[in-house]
Amino acid sequence: MDALPINSLLPELRQALASVNRIILQAPTGAGKSTALPLALLDWPEINGRILMLEPRRVAARSIAAYLARCRQQPLGQTVGYRVRGETHVSRNTKLEIITEGILTRMIQQDPTLDGVAMVIFDEIHERHLTTDLGLALALEVQTSVRDDLKILAMSATLQGVPLAQLLPDACTLTSEGRSFPITIGYRAVSGHQQERSALPAWLSHMGKTIVAMFNGTDVPELNDVQRLGSMLAFLPGRAEILKLQEYLTARLPDDIQLYLMYGDLPAALQDAAIAPPMAGKRKLVLSTNVAESSLTIEGITMVVDSGYRRQASFNPRTGVTRLGLKRISQASAQQRAGRAGRVAAGFCMRLWSQEEQGRLAAADDPEILTGELLPMVFEAANWGVKSLAQLPLLTPANEANEAVAWELLQALELVDAQHKLTEHGRAAYQFGATSPRLAHMVVKASALVADNADKQLLGLACLLAALLEARSRGSGCDVLDQLPQLLRGPEVKQAKQWLRRCQLAEEPASYLKAVNYHDVALLLALAFPDRIAKARGAAGFVLANGTGVTLERDAALASADWLVVADFQEQEGRSSGRVYLATMLPAALLDNELAFLCQWQDEAGWDDSKGRFLAERQRRLGKLILKREPLPQLDNALKCKALLALIRQRSLSLLNMDDRVRQLQFRLRLAQSTDPTQFPEMSDTALLTSLEQWLAPYLDDVSQLKQLATLDIYSLLLNCLSWQARQQLDEWLPTHWPMATGTRAPIRYDESGRALLSVRLQEALGMSDSPRLLQGKLVITMELLSPAHRPLALTADLASFWQGPYTEVKKEMRGRYPKHLWPDDPANTLPTKYTKKRTEAKPS
Structure with missing residues (x-):
């Protein structure tokens, strides 16, 4: 620990903390910013209070906390502890808490003064999760308004693409050297002739073969024996690819290789095993998502194999769903991944793309605030008391379309009013603590429905549904009624029990499944997802209330239903309809009874091409779904106008x-x-x-x-x-005509490219030394010089150069064709005319 590079920076950091409360620290991987730095802070008397250090991932928070506690020779929860969702190891003696970012947001919302907290550290801030940006914004608000003594330290291995200096112009910036060994980079892109019959995508099969070759020391000349005899970390985009590659590699790896997995929802014990040192005489292969890209140190890694892919969540505001797409990583991410190979010795990184493609990668990944769904963030903002995310000191302004959709949905769920102010129902939903405002709304509504009823079945079922829908992994099948029993056998049952207790329900989760039925499940899910109530449209699948088309597997039992509530679906690249992953059948009677409040009658009109007139009707609608129609005998002007505008938008201008x-x-x-x-x-x-x-x-x-x-x-x-x-x-700036010296008002035409074109006979432009300018001199007019017969002779935006050059050839050709007109040798110094030479000479001067 004493040899880590960050130690040389600690005196400067300590001095900075005495005079400023905002510090930016850039320290490469291996410098010790996540370990030696917080340990040193514990012993500085200037830090009078608790230290909160944020890690973007739960596995990193748990691992770092456990390591620091061992360094202090204490159990977890004494001086060093951690808080992650669903798990806490802290005590009244804890001075350093390693927490995930969402935990900080809740702590600030519950105590806006952060009483007892002396310092907040944002580690790996470059990852730019929504919770990172929001947590930093709220911490800055606390510091600015009530806690000017609160110290904020933002740390990262790279500040590429992170506008910290713009957000914190008065911050002290410190830079540390890193501790990493040389890393050799190899490039091996999948080629077309490598295609073969395989259940795996070509790139994944190529990755498997490359891993086996590197462990066997074959066909990889850049890899030395010392590196080959170490352990390997392989980066893949997601859990599905990890499991496929695990199956491919199981029978192909050397006997001394132990295979481990690392992804977000892997049980904690298996994550700990992946991080631990390899057993004696064994080497490790860890197949990981980008959770291992930063913060985590996996023992013994000398080789990295990088697929070059990541899963990017991209929210579609039109459909209200997030698509997980396979995207190329950025150069910053590639550098981070390669650095994992150089923590203990000189390492090797094999990139499964070409060196030419490396140069074309984006410099940094887009922050989540530009691409992700903003509903949870906007709900937090409403609870904080702001009417727009723009009112918060954010590193990057939010995507306006995504934010607008979030506010609209919160209002539809009655969580905020028209002025974006949290309602009483919204406050109750926020206190419930679910990560999704939809699910919190569902549970609070269920609580209201059973308030006057001794039977708490509906509320208990709402808690189980919330736990199921927040689970990252689910069983097979898309029917919610089939999924619920599997919940009791998974880790999510712990969350279900917590929410049952929070709703003051003492029974075990299983007791609420005894009487489960489609009516209750559909009612609850429709409260959470009113925009995803779906109507069958024949063999083509279903249409959601928001207008999006979705499909199920053909053999799915729900495929024959007339109505569904879709709790989870994904858009599919290259397809017009999304695929349903979780849904329930909706009894149609609910729409006339308990869910009737979701439906509205409205008058509509449209143009009928076959009849050549407007037709009007009353429609009972659920979002964009039409449930019933009644003809209207009369069409008023307002309805006709609405129909006309809709038709113009449909058929364009x-x-x-x-x-x-x-x-x-x-x-x-x-x-x-x-x-x-x-x-x-x-x-x-x-x-x-x-x-x-x-x-x-x-x-x-x-x-x-x-x-x-x-x-x-x-x-x-x-x-x-x-x-x-x-x-x-x-x-004045952009006239439609230009006054020529001859008295002619020459027309000026503008085009889509931003050009202004003045068409005039060449003789009328004589004496002009240069092309005219418009728009306060910013726009040079392009001159279209015409023959006496008004045919184009030349096009120029530099009249002075034209007179000195191309005009000579024009003059030679035109003198013979139009001998009666003026073709002077010195056009720039000749008086303009719109007549023949004879009439020009006859005119009195």
Whole structure:
């Protein structure tokens, strides 16, 4: 421990803590920032209170805490302890707590002063989980508002892609040397001729063969014997690939190799075994997701094999579901993974892609706040009292579309009101403590339903469903009723018991399964997932209330149901419908009784092409699902207008008179916006379709036939959207004509590329020393010089260069064709004219 590089930085860190409360520390893998640094802080009298050190993963938090406790020669929970979801080892004597990021958020929400906490350390902050960004934002809010003595230390092996300096401009930045040995990098991409008949994808089969070859010392000349006789860490994107590769390798590895797995929901005992030193005379192979990319040190690793892939969660705000896609890792991630091979000796990393592709990898991974679902984060923000994530000091602004969907769903679940303020129901749901606001809402609603009933069956079932849906791994089959009994045999039963106790239910979980039925399960799941109630659409599967199509396996019993509630589904790349993983049959009678509040009657109208007129009807709807229709005898203007706007959005602006004047106005406004975006509104086709209610709807009262849309003066309607000042400014900056010295008003045409084109006969441009400029001199006009017959002769944005060069050839050719017109030798210093030479000479000077 004393030899770790971080020790040389400790005096500087201690001095910095005496004068500043925000510190950024960059220390490469192996420097000791997660071990030697917190141990030293325990003995500094300047740290008067508890230290919270955040780790992005549970396995790292448990491992680091256990190691530091051993260094102190104490049991866990004395000076050093840890808190992760569902597991706590701390006591009143604990001074250093290793916690996961979500734990910090809850601690701050429960005690906004962080009483008794002297310092918060964010380890591996570069991983940029949602909980990382939120935890840091809340800690900064606490420090700014009530705890200016709270010390915040942000640490990472790499700050690439982490804008800490921008968020914390007044922070002290320290840099430590790392302790790592040289690492040799090899590249071995899968090639086309390696394809063979296999149940594995080509890259995974290639990875298996490479691992076997490296252990056997064959066909890998870059690997030396010392490295080959060590242990290996192999990085894969997810649990499914790990299990497939485990099956492939089991009968192919040398006898002295012990195979271990490492992924997030692996039982703690198996994770500990993967981290522990290999048995005497044995070597280890650890197949891991990126949980082993940082923080964790696995004993004896001298070789790394990197698939180059990761699982990235990408939230689709339209469907409200997160897709897990296979993505290439970033250069920063590749560097982190390779570094795992150089912790104890000179190591070797085999990258299963080409060196050329390495240069094309993204510099850093996108933070989760840009790609992930923001519902839990927004719920935390509402409980904190902010109306928008933009009000928090975040490292990166949130994805606006994803945030909007999150607020909308919270409001639909009655967890927040229209002003994004937490409701009484929302406060009760937050106190329940589920990671998903949907599930917390379901349990609190169930509690209200059984409040006046001695039978607590529904509430107990809600607790079991919440535990099942929060479980990372589930049994086979997609029917929730089949999955529930398996819950009792898995680790999730512990969570179920905790929630039953929290709801003051003393019975064992099994007692709530005795009378389980589709009615109760569907009712509860519909409360949590109203947007995922699904209606059958024949052989094509089902349509969710949010409009998304989903399918089940053809032999699934639920495939023949008329209605479902879908609790879990995934979008599939290359397919228009998602695949259902967990659902229950919904008795249709629920929609007329207990779930009737989810349905609304609304009037709708649409254009019937075959009849050439508008038709209107009343519809009973559940989201986008139509449950019942009734014809409406009359169509009022508001309904007709709504139908027209919907039709225009469906068929695009081609129904309107988008003539050349309109297009020229759009091009001019786009250029004007680049200089003054506040004064000039966006009028692209997309923007116009979005804002039809504002600029078009007021003029549709007299429209009863589609052909009348084409008679509307769209140019004037759009021009009227501009203020008088903006119109004057537009004409000054980007006029439609240019006054020539001859008196001609030469037209200027603008195009989609942002070019301004002035067409004029060459003789009228004589005497102009250079091309005119528009937009306060920022835009050079492209001159289209015409012949006396108005045919194009030249196109130039540099008139001075044209006169000095290409004009000579134009003059030679045109003098013979148009001898009556002026073709001077010195065009830049010749008076312009719009007449023939004879008429020009006859004009009085």
